[in-house]
Amino acid sequence: MFNDNRAALIAETLQRRIAKLPAGEKLPGVRELSREFQASAATVSAALSELSALGLVRAEPGRGTFVAERAQQTEPDFTWQSQALGPARVDADRASRLGGYGTPDHLPLSWGYLAPELLPNEDLHRIASRAAKHARSWAMTPAVGSAELRRVFAAEYRVDPSDVMIVSGGQQALVFALRTLAEPGDTVITESPSYPGAILAAQSAGLTIASVPADQDGILVERLADELERTRARVIYLQPSYANPTGAVLSPERRVKVLELAERHGAFVLEDDWARYLNIDGKAPGSLISADQHGHVVTVLTLSKSASPGLRLGAIVARGPAGERMRASRTADELCVAPMMQEIAHDLLTSSVWPKHQKRLRLELAERRDALVSALRSFAPSLRIQSVPKGGIHLWVRMPQGSSTSATVAAAYAEGILVGDGRHFFVDEPPAPFLRFSFGAATPAQISRGVSQLARIIEGQAGRLARDSSEDRVDFHGNTARQ
Numbered sequence: 001m002f003n004d005n006r007a008a009l010i011a012e013t014l015q016r017r018i019a020k021l022p023a024g025e026k027l028p029g030v031r032e033l034s035r036e037f038q039a040s041a042a043t044v045s046a047a048l049s050e051l052s053a054l055g056l057v058r059a060e061p062g063r064g065t066f067v068a069e070r071a072q073q074t075e076p077d078f079t080w081q082s083q084a085l086g087p088a089r090v091d092a093d094r095a096s097r098l099g100g101y102g103t104p105d106h107l108p109l110s111w112g113y114l115a116p117e118l119l120p121n122e123d124l125h126r127i128a129s130r131a132a133k134h135a136r137s138w139a140m141t142p143a144v145g146s147a148e149l150r151r152v153f154a155a156e157y158r159v160d161p162s163d164v165m166i167v168s169g170g171q172q173a174l175v176f177a178l179r180t181l182a183e184p185g186d187t188v189i190t191e192s193p194s195y196p197g198a199i200l201a202a203q204s205a206g207l208t209i210a211s212v213p214a215d216q217d218g219i220l221v222e223r224l225a226d227e228l229e230r231t232r233a234r235v236i237y238l239q240p241s242y243a244n245p246t247g248a249v250l251s252p253e254r255r256v257k258v259l260e261l262a263e264r265h266g267a268f269v270l271e272d273d274w275a276r277y278l279n280i281d282g283k284a285p286g287s288l289i290s291a292d293q294h295g296h297v298v299t300v301l302t303l304s305k306s307a308s309p310g311l312r313l314g315a316i317v318a319r320g321p322a323g324e325r326m327r328a329s330r331t332a333d334e335l336c337v338a339p340m341m342q343e344i345a346h347d348l349l350t351s352s353v354w355p356k357h358q359k360r361l362r363l364e365l366a367e368r369r370d371a372l373v374s375a376l377r378s379f380a381p382s383l384r385i386q387s388v389p390k391g392g393i394h395l396w397v398r399m400p401q402g403s404s405t406s407a408t409v410a411a412a413y414a415e416g417i418l419v420g421d422g423r424h425f426f427v428d429e430p431p432a433p434f435l436r437f438s439f440g441a442a443t444p445a446q447i448s449r450g451v452s453q454l455a456r457i458i459e460g461q462a463g464r465l466a467r468d469s470s471e472d473r474v475d476f477h478g479n480t481a482r483q
């Protein structure tokens, strides 16, 4: 979640005040402002620097800070830029909900990463300080990544280390893979609902997106076959294991069928294996790439979820010419992922810390998932759980028909609760109102409290809706008139 920037808020308040002051007027000193805003001197100084960078104030060393001349405050006119840039590729509204959504005060009932207490942070601190002392951490690695780390991921997927490329996180892996596997204007098929970041990645690669419905067993393969015929898509984006947002696992029968279809249509399957280390009940399903013989599957992995979002470390596994092209064009994008991060990831994955962390994580996630399921069942029975996930961190619920997910999400946000609006997980219109919950970011007690508060918000909305509609009258032509 985004760290609420206190300095920015102070700068905003001062900016409004400055607008009413004459040029040359002296502002109160830092100490006085610190008292007024109950903020540290460093925070107030940061706010003043921001205003100075905007040309709104002028600092005179030893004398204080003064309102700048008005001439320096004329608003820039950027309107020409929109005309020069043309239509935006990436849907800004969808993008605004990824990564930096909410404040630290929000209770995260929907969030894509684990709470700090579930991450191996203390081990990471130790591993990182050791890694900082290696000369290797301060030298470049090849663009495709360090040989040692590539070997670790190669062993996970039983591929040759030369088929692995290290990248900075799953999102970058998706954009990079889509850009290499398809040309702008080509179609990528996604299961629906799907991860909004993949939709954004496809948009930023200039691809047309076609969606195919999915259920608890993954993408509907007959519909996929029709869509491949219709669109001649070159890439199918799937999350075969514990999909975000539904928790679905692609069934063994459908895995076979997806691979057959990819072969028949000469298409790639981009397998987003983000939840590889997040199985809760039983063994994790195998990866799709491990069942693929002829290089149709390109797999993307991230450590952001299971190890640390701040590592920004992921990998792409691709065989044949697709892998060669990706590795060749890698240097056009980035010369290498920060070697220190690669070193830390390698040391973490190969130490005894990793299996222990996974074991603890499984137990903690099970407890939090069960807390979420039981809170929803007892406090919010009108929200229908679509299926209880056996891994991952997300749970998908359906609201009663006619509910407004955007109104619910906005009301929850205003009351300090983050919950995911199902609309953002569909490329097109959602077939029904859905909400996404996550169980990796809040404690069982917070989950229970958050769900009961959310249930009250939803009940309040339903009550208001019922009252409003009883006040509506339908006229002879079927038009609704408010009384």
Ligand SMILES: Cc1ncc(COP(=O)(O)O)c(C=O)c1O
Residues within 6 Å of the ligand: 112, 168, 169, 170, 171, 172, 195, 197, 239, 244, 272, 274, 302, 303, 304, 305, 309, 312, 313, 314
């Ligand atoms: C399904 C899925 N894939 C990929 C990512 C990207 O993860 P990263 O933080 O490694 O970029 C996310 C993050 O939310 C995700 O949910």
